[in-house]
Amino acid sequence: MEKTITLLPGDGIGPEVVTEATRVLDKIGIEFGHKFNYQTAAIGGTAVDQFEDPLPKETLDLCRESDAILLGAVGGPKWDSYPAHLRPEKGLLRIRKELQLFSNLRPVSIYNSLVSESTIKEEVVRGIDLLIVRELTGGLYFGEPSERLDVDGEEAAVDTLSYKRSEIERIVRMAFELAEVRGGKVMSVDKANVLESSRLWRQIANEIAEEFPNVTLEHMLVDNAAMQLIRNPRQFDVLVTENLFGDILSDEASMISGSLGLLPSASLSAEGPGIYEPIHGSAPDIAGKGLANPLATIASVAMMLKYAFKMELESEAIMDAINQALDSGVRTADLVYGNQEAVSTTEMTDTVLHYITKSTK
Ligand SMILES: NC(=O)c1ccc[n+]([C@@H]2O[C@H](COP(=O)([O-])OP(=O)(O)OC[C@H]3O[C@@H](n4cnc5c(N)ncnc54)[C@H](O)[C@@H]3O)[C@@H](O)[C@H]2O)c1
Ligand SMILES: CC(C)[C@H](C(=O)O)[C@@H](O)C(=O)O
Numbered sequence: 001m002e003k004t005i006t007l008l009p010g011d012g013i014g015p016e017v018v019t020e021a022t023r024v025l026d027k028i029g030i031e032f033g034h035k036f037n038y039q040t041a042a043i044g045g046t047a048v049d050q051f052e053d054p055l056p057k058e059t060l061d062l063c064r065e066s067d068a069i070l071l072g073a074v075g076g077p078k079w080d081s082y083p084a085h086l087r088p089e090k091g092l093l094r095i096r097k098e099l100q101l102f103s104n105l106r107p108v109s110i111y112n113s114l115v116s117e118s119t120i121k122e123e124v125v126r127g128i129d130l131l132i133v134r135e136l137t138g139g140l141y142f143g144e145p146s147e148r149l150d151v152d153g154e155e156a157a158v159d160t161l162s163y164k165r166s167e168i169e170r171i172v173r174m175a176f177e178l179a180e181v182r183g184g185k186v187m188s189v190d191k192a193n194v195l196e197s198s199r200l201w202r203q204i205a206n207e208i209a210e211e212f213p214n215v216t217l218e219h220m221l222v223d224n225a226a227m228q229l230i231r232n233p234r235q236f237d238v239l240v241t242e243n244l245f246g247d248i249l250s251d252e253a254s255m256i257s258g259s260l261g262l263l264p265s266a267s268l269s270a271e272g273p274g275i276y277e278p279i280h281g282s283a284p285d286i287a288g289k290g291l292a293n294p295l296a297t298i299a300s301v302a303m304m305l306k307y308a309f310k311m312e313l314e315s316e317a318i319m320d321a322i323n324q325a326l327d328s329g330v331r332t333a334d335l336v337y338g339n340q341e342a343v344s345t346t347e348m349t350d351t352v353l354h355y356i357t358k359s360t361k
C-alpha cells in the first residue's frame with residue numbers, strides 16, 4: 001500500500017520524537033512492502049515564528065489531503081506570554097476543531113518488563129488495559145465567552161463549559177462501540193454533583209446505554225475517578241469524559257504505565273484523516289538533549305497503522321518490538337529510577353527497529 005502522511009513535528013522534543021517514529025514507519029514499509037510518503041508542515045511555536053500563525057493555511061491544506069497526520073508536540077516558554085491567538089497550543093486546538101477530531105483515544109496498558117519497575121505497586125498495575133475516550137472539540141477549551149473582563153471594577157476572566165446534545169451523543173456512542181469489542185464496560189466520568197453540563201452528559205449517557213444491551217454503564221465523579229485510577233485501575237475498561245477531565249486524567253493514568261513518555265493517542269473524526277500524537281507535551285526541560293522517550297510517538301504510529309490504514313499485523317509488529325526492546329533492558333531516562341544507565345532517544349529507537357520483523361507475527 002502507498003500512504004501519504006503529514007508530519008507536524010512542532011516544538012521542543014516534538015521534532016526529535018517524530019523523526020524516530022518515521023524511522024519505525026520506514027522499517028515497517030521495508031518489512032511489509034508499503035510505501036509511506038511524508039510531507040512536513042509547520043504548527044505551533046515554530047509556525048508562529050515563521051508565519052505569525054500557529055496553524056498556517058498551508059499546513060491545514062496539506063493535512064486535509066493526507067491519509068493520516070503524525071504530530072509531535074507544541075508549546076514552550078518562548079511563546080508563553082504571546083497573546084491567545086498566537087500561542088502554539090492554539091494551533092493544536094484549531095486543527096482538532098477544523099478536522100472535527102472529536103474523539104481522542106488514549107489507551108493505557110503496561111509493558112511486561114515495566115510492571116516490576118512501576119512507582120505504583122506491581123499487583124495494582126499488572127495486566128492493566130484501559131482506554132480513556134476523551135472528548136476533544138468541546139467543553140472549556142472551546143466554549144464562548146473565553147476572555148478577560150471587568151467585574152465590579154476588578155480584573156476578571158471567564159471560560160465557558162458548554163456541550164450540545166449532539167457533541168455528547170457522538171463521543172459517548174463511540175465509547176460504547178469501543179467497549180463492545182473490549183471488556184463491555186463504560187465508565188462515564190463527570191462532575192454531575194456540581195455542573196449542569198455534567199448532568200446533561202449523564203442523562204445522555206444513560207440514553208445511549210439503551211442502544212447497547214451488551215455493555216454496562218456506570219457513572220463516576222471525576223475527583224473520585226482520579227483517586228480510583230491509582231487505587232485500583234483494573235476496575236476500568238473504557239472511561240469516557242469531557243475534554244479537560246480527559247486531559248488531566250490521561251496524564252495521571254500515564255504513570256500507571258510508567259511514564260508520560262509512553263502513552264500514545266489517536267484523535268479521530270467521523271471521516272477524514274486523524275491525528276496520531278503522543279499525549280505528552282514539548283518537554284522544554286529535556287528538548288535537544290537526546291533524552292526524550294520516543295515510545296509514545298512510536299506507539300502512536302502503531303495506532304495510525306491500525307486505525308487509519310487497517311494494517312493490524314504491522315501495528316502489532318511495532319507493539320511487539322517495543323515490548324521486546326524493553327524486555328532487553330533498555331530504558332530512556334524517564335524510566336530510570338536509581339542508578340541504571342539510560343539510553344538516548346535514538347538508541348531506544350534503534351533497539352525497537354532491531355526487533356521489527358515481519359516474522360514477529
Ligand atoms: N500535545 C501537545 O502538543 C502538548 C501536550 C501537553 C503539553 N504541551 C505543551 O508542552 C509544554 C510543556 O508542558 P509541560 O511541561 O506541562 O508538559 P510536558 O508533557 O511537555 O512535560 C511534563 C514532564 O514530562 C516529561 N516528558 C514529557 N514527555 C516526555 C518524553 N517523551 N520523554 C521523557 N520525558 C517526557 C518532561 O520532561 C516534563 O518533565 C507547554 O507549552 C504545553 O502547553 C503540548
Ligand atoms: C497542549 C494542549 C492544548 C493539549 C490539550 O490540553 O489538549 C495537551 O495537553 C494534550 O493533552 O494534547
Ligand SMILES: [Mg+2]
Pocket residue numbers: 247248251279
Ligand atoms: Mg494534555
